Amino acid sequence: MDIQLEKKKGLQKKHIPYVVGGVLFIALLGWIFWGDHASTLRIDGRGVSVGEVKRELFNDFVRVDGQVQPITVVQLSPEEGGIVREKVVEEGARVKKGDIIVRLSNSNLDLEILNAEAELAEKQNLLRNTQVTMEQDKLNNQLEEAQLDMETARARRAYEQQKRLYEEKLIAREDYLKAKEDYELAEKKSALVVERLRQDSISRGIQMEEMEFSLANMRRNIQLIHQRKANLDVRSQIDGELGLLDVVLGQNISSGQMIGQVNDLSDYKIEAMIDEHYIDRVRAGLSASFERQGSDFALTVRKVYPEVRDGKFRTDFVFTGERPDNIRSGQTYYINLELGQPTESVIIPKGTFFQNTGGNWIFVLDADGQRAYRRQIKIGRQNPQYYEVLEGLEPGERVIVSGYESYGDSEVLVLN
DSSP states (O other): OOOOOOOOOSOOGGGHHHHHHHHHHHHHHHHHHHOOOSOEEEEOGGGOOEEEOEEEEEOOEEEEEEEEEEEEEEEEOOSSOEEEEEEOSOTTOEEOTTOEEEEEEOHHHHHHHHHHHHHHHHHHHHHHHHHHHHHHHHHHHHHHHHHHHHHHHHHHHHHHHHHHHHHTTOSOHHHHHHHHHHHHHHHHHHHHHHHHHHHHHHHHHHHHHHHHHHHHHHHHHHHHHHHHHHTTEEEOSSSEEEEEEOOOTTOEEOTTOOOEEEEEEEEEEEEEEEEGGGTTTOOTTOEEEEEETTEEEEEEEEEEEEEEETTEEEEEEEESSOOOTTOOTTOEEEEEEEOSOOEEEEEEEOOTHHHHHTTSEEEEEOTTSSEEEEEEOEEEEEOSSEEEEEESOOTTOEEEOSOOTTTTTOSEEEEO
16 A cells, blocks of 8 residues: 655755745845945045035135235336445335435446546537637638629729720720620629638538537536446435345446345235136225234235236235234235125035045935935035035035045945
8 A cells, every 4th residue: 555755844955046046036136126336435434524505695705815015115226237335224224215225336437437528528629629720711711702802893993994995985895895804704703702602601500510519419428427427326216114135345236137125114015826716806906804913904906917826826905994003014914805795605614525526526415424425516606614506405415525535436435
């Protein structure tokens, strides 16, 4: 008789592969539909700085540091080169306009003066000799003219006498014609001599004018040379303080070489170097201020220099109100430069993340603060405290504002 075997209940060995396959299939489906495919990085949450996205008034200003400078600086440059003979004033001394600061000497200039004076004396002697000669020539010409007048008068009398005798038939026709021709020749000769004397007089006058003009030029030249000698004394052009004097006794200074400067201390300006990022927004007339010893002092932009060096451009500020009592050249003030009026904007705190992202994206925390997701944003203006967010964030969200150097290309951060 056959014995019926009892079926085994429960999981059997042959079913294990099917069970494992089913579990893997379900896990695969879960990963496809609910899994996070982005690259994920676990980080220590204690090492990040978190900022809150807010909608508040955004104060459009930039903070720069500037140095106090005299309102005007006048360069000391000798008009005439020479050897430093004496330093009359030392650095830091107060000077008045016209005060001698440095005395120079120039032996070549002294020689030029002697040569010019000798040449002028020679020209003056030549002019005097020429004048004497011209006067003698003038007298000789007058004597010649007088003789010709006398000869013409005699010829006219002889002609008139011969004419009467010829008319009375007392002399031959040939004698009459000869007297007539002599008289006409004397008249023509006299007219030619008179014209020659007139031309000589004009020529002498022109020659004298030229010599007088030449002498006048030489006198002016000597005056200029003496002025050049006076320029060997380097003088202050303004009232102020001698801020720099870079010369030593015996030094050879060339014309136009900068040897120092005089500072006008009647007022001050502040010179600041500003990041080139703001060059299109900074213009003359903008308001600024700084705090000193518990008081605020108002400034305005006087001049913006267009040249950019090492990523910065120069800007000059002047005071529009009171000055600090202890203001001195070289002091540093931290200035708030207003670029525009305050406006209500979405803002986030400034942080070092900007150096890694350029403001194009940021990590945004989820509601429980356990994960942060990378999101594209658009940054507008900035001030020393906040960035203005134009797109990508909403008030109330929280973002990581610390540096992203160690995050690589991660899309999701898990904060432990």
